[in-house]
Amino acid sequence: MHRLVLLRHGQSVWNRSDLFTGWTDVDLTEQGVAETRHAAGLMKQAGFDFDVAFTSVLKRAIKTLDIVLEEMDRMWLPVHKHWRLNERHYGALQGLNKTETAARHGADQVFLWRRSWDVPPPPVEPEDPCSAVSDRRYAGIGRANLPRGESLKDTTDRVIPFWEEGICPALRLGARVLVSAHGNSLRGLVKHLDKVPDQDIPLFEIPTSRPLVYELGADLVPLRRYFLTEGGGTEEITWTRREDSGPSGVVAA
Numbered sequence: 001m002h003r004l005v006l007l008r009h010g011q012s013v014w015n016r017s018d019l020f021t022g023w024t025d026v027d028l029t030e031q032g033v034a035e036t037r038h039a040a041g042l043m044k045q046a047g048f049d050f051d052v053a054f055t056s057v058l059k060r061a062i063k064t065l066d067i068v069l070e071e072m073d074r075m076w077l078p079v080h081k082h083w084r085l086n087e088r089h090y091g092a093l094q095g096l097n098k099t100e101t102a103a104r105h106g107a108d109q110v111f112l113w114r115r116s117w118d119v120p121p122p123p124v125e126p127e128d129p130c131s132a133v134s135d136r137r138y139a140g141i142g143r144a145n146l147p148r149g150e151s152l153k154d155t156t157d158r159v160i161p162f163w164e165e166g167i168c169p170a171l172r173l174g175a176r177v178l179v180s181a182h183g184n185s186l187r188g189l190v191k192h193l194d195k196v197p198d199q200d201i202p203l204f205e206i207p208t209s210r211p212l213v214y215e216l217g218a219d220l221v222p223l224r225r226y227f228l229t230e231g232g233g234t235e236e237i238t239w240t241r242r243e244d245s246g247p248s249g250v251v252a253a
């Protein structure tokens, strides 16, 4: 059995202010730091340990990982940072208030932008300060490959190559893996791992700093998935058939 823990970063300054964040590099709030320390405590209490960690190139996920490794006295572990684990690029929505945007464009449109599988947000222009074009950390990617606004599908399509080439080899070697990333890069990974139908993924949310544990079989097929809870407890995720979504329809209970 292989164990993988997926951790969405703690509350960020822009989570607190209800702003579309995406690739904007914002910090954790005090609450985000506290809830991350708490998450580390839950993992320690459950007897978890890690051999390698992966994170994005955004400081809210990096700091979340640093806090966990410090709390678990594992600051010496190898850490790999990769832009493919970044949050979904929110295009021209980055920096806008989510509630005000819903008032302007309608709640249905904003729900499509935020939670649909394949509707991208309006793209950002390369000259816009929200664009990643002039950001040195993305210099090696090539302008043509830099996202200007991603749907969840686009995000998943760029996360999965790193999952397959960066993370799976470590799991196959027997490493216990921690991934500190973002709501949508992790939702995309969950969709891929559990083959969640497109119409059901909008219903699945990952709270900030709540360890999501996957137990994977020898072929890295998920056997069990659960959130860690207080006192070493677990909250199982069971993908159950949903009546109105056809034979393949599943939804997280």
Ligand SMILES: O=C(O)[C@@H](CO)OP(=O)(O)O
Pocket (backbone or CB within 6 Å): 015, 019, 020, 021, 022, 023, 087, 088, 090, 114, 183, 184
């Ligand atoms: O703003 C963002 O980048 C994300 C995560 O906070 O928001 P959403 O909940 O819309 O996916």
